Amino acid sequence: MTLHAQLLPALTRARAQTDSLFELLDPAALYARPIPERHRIIFYLGHLEAFDWNLLRPALDRPAFHSSFDRLFSFGIDPGADDLPRDQPADWPSEDEVRGYNTRVRSSLEAALGAPPPSLSDQLLHVAIEHRLMHAETLAYMLHHLPFEQKAAPALSRARAGPSPENRMVEIPAGTATLGRNHREGFGWDNEFVAHRVEVPGFAIARYKVTNGDYLEFVKAGAPVPHFWTCREGAWCYHGMFEDVPLPLDWPVYVSYEQAQSYARWKGRSLATEAQFHRAAYDGDAASDGFAGGNVDFRSWDPGPVTACQPNPRGVSQMVGNGWEWTATPFAPFSGFEPFSFYPGYSANFFDGQHYVLKGGSPRTARCLLRPSFRNWFRPAYPYVYATFRLVEN
Helix, strand or coil, rough: CHHHHHHHHHHHHHHHHHHHHCEEHHHHHHCCCCCCCCHHHHHHHHHHHHHHHHHHHHHCCCCCCCCHHHHHHCCCCCCCCCCCCCCCCCCCCEEEEEEEEHHHHHHHHHHHHHHHCCCHHHHHHHHHHHHHHHHHHHHHHHHHHHCCHHHHCCCCCCCCCCCCCCCCEECCCCEEEEEEEHHHHCCCCHCCCCCEEECCCCEEECCCEHHHHHHHHHHHCCCCCCCCEECCCCCCCCCCCCCEEECCCCCCCCCCCCHHHHHHHHCEEEEECCHHHHHHHCCCCCCHHCCCCCCCCCCCCCCCCCCCCCCCCCCCCCCCCCCEEEEEEEECCCCCCCCCCCCCCCHHCCCCCCCCEEEECCCCCCCHHHHHCCCCCCCCCCCCCCCCCCCCEE
């Protein structure tokens, strides 16, 4: 089977994943903006198809049929807190118009992809698939912040909670970390290239991610409450995707980078750098990262206990899955970085010193994005993502 033949079913599966998210919604919720820094949900309904269309149409030599929608739904936004969008629901097209556009895009692409021309590269198909799967996670945390009554909850099997475990430090010896990937290793986003080795002095890292129980002590000492916590009848709860539950003390706490840094300083410790994360997570071998059986790849809507998986060969648990991990590393290019010619702003627009690298993955992260070289990034005050952290002693 050719790579093209393998990628087309993967695109179909990715479409099914994002389609299922919109099926959860009360139609009225499409015009909601559950996160102030993001577009209304209706944008994402059109964006996923418009992105594929704008990306693949030139190589497939398909004629444009709705240029205004091609532009309207082309790019998302990432404003600072002082530059939030002010559009109103009435400023957007109707749901029927957007779905009609989507249907025509898909039918046109599917007809062309049945016998793709040589001008269609495997790289473009990889971009279409992974872009959509990244948005499957973005949409999940956006929908997470909608009122429960605007979502149809599927059958749930919530992970059992327990007490917060003792979180001992694990010694990681000095050595090298390989960051990034080489082009011969297959597809990667532009910021993943090129592979290089970094010398990392010895350090100690916490066996587990910081838990809700750990962070509760910080809140009792006067720290701000995490975004995913809510108070019900005088007791703290975790605000889940479909219900609030009594605060699970052994689940990882989801916080912003600023909150993670504050907690680390309170403990007299620090966050891991990107290179330290690699030393602790991969031990030079992608197969040792311990995500098998972990809370990743759309396995759950919410996190679970930090003790749910066996530790990796380094003795560190859940470096991949159950929540992205903030690092102390600003998002910046590797030496040899070259932007995609067809998507020059994908990474370069965020090399601004105002975004930090996250590694690992969350319950809603697709398996293909769990490769060691993949880099996620967000603003330090952004509290909505499924992001946690662990402590380091240098």
